Structure formats: structure tokens, C-alpha cells
Amino acid sequence: MNLVLLFAKDFIDTRKVRLEGRRFRHILEVHRVLAGDEIRVGMAGGLIGTGRITSLRDSSLEMDISLAQEPPAALPVTLVLALPRPKVLRRVVLSAAAMGVKRLILLNSYRVEKSFWQSPVLQPDSIHKQVILGLEQACDTILPEISLKPFFKPFVEDELPLLIKDTIPLVAHPAAQEQCPRNVSLPVTLVIGPEGGFIPYEIEKLTLCGLKAVHIGSRILNVETAVPFILSRLF
Amino acid sequence: MNLVLLFAKDFIDTRKVRLEGRRFRHILEVHRVLAGDEIRVGMAGGLIGTGRITSLRDSSLEMDISLAQEPPAALPVTLVLALPRPKVLRRVVLSAAAMGVKRLILLNSYRVEKSFWQSPVLQPDSIHKQVILGLEQACDTILPEISLKPFFKPFVEDELPLLIKDTIPLVAHPAAQEQCPRNVSLPVTLVIGPEGGFIPYEIEKLTLCGLKAVHIGSRILNVETAVPFILSRLF
Secondary structure (H helix, E strand, O other), X not given: OOOEEEXXXXXXXXXXEEEOHHHHHHHHHOOOOOOOOXXXXXEOOXXXXXXXXXXXXXXXXXXXXXXXXXXXOOEEEEEEEEOOOHHHHHHHHHHHHHHOEEEXXXXXXXXXXXXXXXXXXXXXXXXXXXXXXXXXXXXXXOOOEEEEXXXXXXXXXXXXXXXXXXXXXXXXXOOOOEEOOOOOOOOEEEEEOOOOOOOHHHXXXXXXXXOEEEEOOOOOOOHHHHHHHHHHHHO | OOOEEEOHHHEEEOOEEEEEHHHHXXXXXXXXXXXXXXXXXXXXXXXXXXXXXXXXXXXEEEXXXXXXXXXXXXXXXXXXXXXXXXXXXXHHHHHHHHHOEEEEEXXXXXXXOHHHXXXXXXXXXXXXXXXXXXXXXXXXXXXXXXXXXXXXXXXXXXXXXXXXXXXXXXXXXXXXXXXXXXXXXXXXXXXXXXXXXXXXHHHHHHHHOOOEEXXXXXXXXXHHHHHHHHHHHHO
């Protein structure tokens, strides 16, 4: 937690917050603050600044908040991921939020196991928790928008054409001929397949829609590694 | 498993292997092979090729092996990581092996919890297992060399100066002034700190040794995300 993310409900006064639970314990046990210490905080959806600890109790603390700085720039990307297995999804959401992805779409695909869509990890609360952890890690305050698309074909036919407008539309595909571009200057729509990859029908639908299939070398990376690897190359 | 990694002990004849256990079950349950099918295999430390299933039994299978292709190029990097927490270590070893890191050094640092050094995940068998999973993921056959350096100062004073010779020596440090270089043409020695970062004394020792502190933007990434992010930027 390199920044403590604050929400409207934490405020007990215009410039004063009271924290309990996870954030309280983390500030106490990891940051090991004393009254008077300052820590980095950020208002969800807003500015970054400092919190000065004014009181420490058994199960809560209070801070005076002063906010001044803009959060870091977002990554100009829409990331479309074939829904990963729940354990992986948790980490990918955290990592994408930390890198500054602001639009994440979780898509069905032939090789996505049906049970993944029933996972409690997909519940809004659970996703929200990973997002918060990612933003706190990266000192960001802007929550990404995450949406679920459990039907591949209507998404690709009806929604993807609009999404890719004015972006570089890419699908990461180990068998592609072309290399993933580096250091681009336009926003990107990046689609990444499931373990085992998209099936030929899906690649065909995506390329028909206008996406260019690109590879990142002969090594096939798992989604947790591929996401930072490709985003770092692009921007 | 995009490639089945084979070891000398799997061979029952010059060109014939018998597999049981994890690899057998994976080939049967995930690849869903039938006798006569071909799958991608690689000889640990050697060439890549195909295995043609010649027999499938209840708990083992046999394949005729033919090897012809070189494994993918290694990443020209020595990766030095402050020892991550055990759960993270497992994933980082897998991911580093998949990306083609061939020399990984796990280093102590002030902010590494002492208990991490006692973790069963550091046992050679456990590390070996993650390496194999990483190579199988990325279709590589060359095992990385992984070494443990539980003493920061003697490593940095006595070993690091030799290691960084003829390389670009970098330490990833959020507070650095200079940006991490992109797309370099020399080998790199890359040092990445623990959660919470290196302490100032450690950064001073590393920079005195000749390492340049570099950042990857204002976002602080966790080690699992930072490793692919930085390696992708460098090469």
C-alpha cells in the first residue's frame, strides 16, 4: 500500500477521515505510524495528497487530509481479456489497475471454462477489492471500468467495431506473422486470448472486425505475464 | 503446457520415452491425445521437436521422439531479485523462466522478511518445479541457473562488480531520476528490490558498485508485474 485510497464515506468532516479495518491495520502494522506522522493518501476518483495522523485508537485512526496532486496518467488502452481462471483473474485485475488500465473487458471464448463465469471472484465486491489493491500499490486514484461479456460473437460483431474506432486494434496471437508494435502514439485496443489461445474461428472473427494479430516472439506467456509484457512494449 | 519437457530418465530407448504422473495426466486430460497424435516436446537442455504417441495405458504413455529445432533465444539478462514472499516467488520463477531469463539471483535485503529464507518454496525441488512449468509454458528447454544470496553486503561488494562487467547495470528504483532504457543492444544486469523498496543504504551500495538507478514512471508495481514490464521494455 503505497497510497491509502479514501472514499467519501471515510470523511467525518471536510478534511478529516476515520479509518478502521484493513486500511487501519495496514497503516499501523506495516507503515508503523505514530500520531503526527504523514502518509500518502488519495481520494478515489480525485487528487493525491497527505494524511497527517491525528489520533490512533485500538481499532481506528483519524487523519487530517490535504489533497493537491493529480493522479498519474492513465494508460491509453482498452484491454479485452478472455476470462482467466479465477485465481489468475484476481491477480490480473490488480496488476492491470496498477499499470493504469482504465477500461478492462472480460470476454468469453471457446477455451474459457464455463465454471469461470460462476466464480465468486467475478462478483463486483471481489473485483473492486483487487482494483483498490492495485491502485494503492501504484499510487493511483482512478478506478477502472470493468465489464463482463459472456457472449463472444455479439460482442465482437456489435460492440468491438465501435470500441476500436480511433485506436490501434490488436489481438495477441502466438501464431501471428507480425510483431507487436513498440512505443505507439495512439490509443490501443488490445485483445488477449485464454490459456491455449483463441480458436481459429475466433481469430478470424477478430481479424474480420479489423484487429491485427501480433506476436511477442516465439515464447508463449501466460496471461499474468503477457499483460504487463505487452503493455510495457506498447507504451 | 505448450511443450512437454523431457529428461534423460524418461527415455526407455534412444528415441522412445515413457511418461507417467503429471505430464501423462496433462497430455491425456488437457491435450486429449489419441494414439498416433503428435505433440510438441523438448529435451531439457537441448532441442525441440515432436513426440508421436505410440501407446496410451491407464497410467502411462509412450512416444517416439524426433528432435530438430533449437530452443528460443535466451534473454541477455542477469536478474537479481530481492527475495519475494514465497507465494510470489513461485510465480516469479515461473514467469522469469518463461520469458527466457537464464540467470536469476535471489538476494537478501533489509525489507525481506527473514522467514522467507526458511520457506519450502526455496527448496531446489520446489524451484525446479516452477522452472519446468515456465519452460513448458514458453516452449523452451534451457533451465536457468538460480542462486541464493542471503547476505546483501558481501554479494554487492564481492560478486556484483564481476557480474555487471560488460553489461548495462541497472537497479529499478521508483525514486530514480532517469527512465529505464528501452530496447537496448547489450546484456543487462537488472536488480529489483523488495516490497517497500531498497533502503537508502542499499541503493547507495548498489550505485557505488556502478549500477544506475532507473524508474518506470510514477507507478510502483509489485514484483510480479514489474519483472515482465521491465524486461519487455529492455529487450
